[in-house]
Structures are given as C-alpha cells and as structure tokens.
C-alpha cells in the first residue's frame with residue numbers, strides 16, 4: 001500500500017510500514033540530541049539493530065537539532081542509520097521549527113550523498129513524541145525532499161515510511177498539494 005512518484009529520475013515512495021524492516025541502504029532515525037536509546041521509532045530502531053548501535057552512538061558526540069550523523073546498521077537490513085534530531089515543536093517559534101525540520105531532511109540527504117547511499121527511508125520526523133503537527137510536518141518533509149531531488153538527481157530512491165493509515169493519508173494529500181500553496 002502506498003504511492004510512487006518520479007522526480008528528476010528518482011523515486012519518491014510514500015508507504016505505510018515499519019522502517020526497521022525497510023530494505024534500503026540507510027534508514028533515518030528520529031533521534032534525540034544525546035543519540036541515546038529512546039522511545040518511538042528510535043527505540044524500535046535500537047531494538048532491531050542490537051546493542052552495537054547504542055555503543056557506536058555513544059561515541060558520536062551527540063547531535064544538534066536539525067543536524068544529522070551516520071552510523072552502521074548492525075542487525076538491521078540497512079547498512080547505515082542516519083540519525084537526525086527533529087525540533088521539539090513547542091520549544092520553537094513555528095517558523096524556526098519549520099526551518100529545523102527541513103534541515104533534518106536536507107542534512108540526512110546530504111549525508112546519504114556523501115556516503116554513496118542510493119536508497120534511503122525516512123520516518124515522520126518530530127510528529128510523535130516531539131509534537132509537530134503531522135499536516136505541517138508532511139508539507140515540509142515532502143517539499144524538502146522534492147527540492148533536494150530536483151537539485152541533485154539523487155539518491156535514486158527515497159521512501160517515507162509512515163506508521164499509520166492516517167499519516168499515510170496526510171502525507172499523500174500533502175504531496176498532491178505541493179506547490180499549490182494550500183498543502
């Protein structure tokens with residue numbers, strides 16, 4: 001279940017699923033600044049990867065909001081995990097939160113390019129524990145990914161793995177409204 005779009009020769013896929021099962025070179029973790037084993041998707045990724053991931057993360061020196069760091073994937077199907085720290089929605093003015101969220105997607109995609117990663121999967125960053133409204137977050141996520149693919153023509157495949165039917169619906173309608181000013 002999901003949708004595939006082609007942008008500048010790259011695939012953008014919106015689907016429902018569990019990101020820890022996604023067969024891509026890199027999955028993105030909605031991490032915390034300490035890069036510690038947390039809850040939500042972060043907890044699921046750490047459980048599936050095994051303790052090697054937390055060991056490596058403890059040596060990465062944390063991560064600032066809006067930035068990203070790369071580690072191995074350990075027992076995950078993916079070779080890499082890209083850890084990015086989304087904004088806590090209520091800790092920022094809306095415009096600043098939007099810029100930080102956009103930066104998460106852009107920095108993760110930049111790291112993918114730097115590491116020769118051709119296939120990458122994102123969860124819906126910041127829309128769980130960090131409280132970002134999903135409809136707003138979806139617009140920002142998709143606009144940032146589409147813009148990146150238009151500029152760089154890679155990675156070849158970007159998957160947004162949504163965890164509920166409702167999130168998939170929200171992202172799908174946000175995609176269809178991109179550029180119309182009412183997404």
Ligand code: ADP
Pocket residue numbers: 017018019020030031039040041042044086123124125126127128129130131132161162163167
């Ligand atoms: P944040 O702290 O950035 O808000 P969360 O992990 O709380 O991150 O939530 C981000 C999104 O990830 C939420 O939509 C949540 O439902 C979703 N999620 C949780 N587990 C998984 C999973 N295994 N695969 C994909 N998405 C997941």
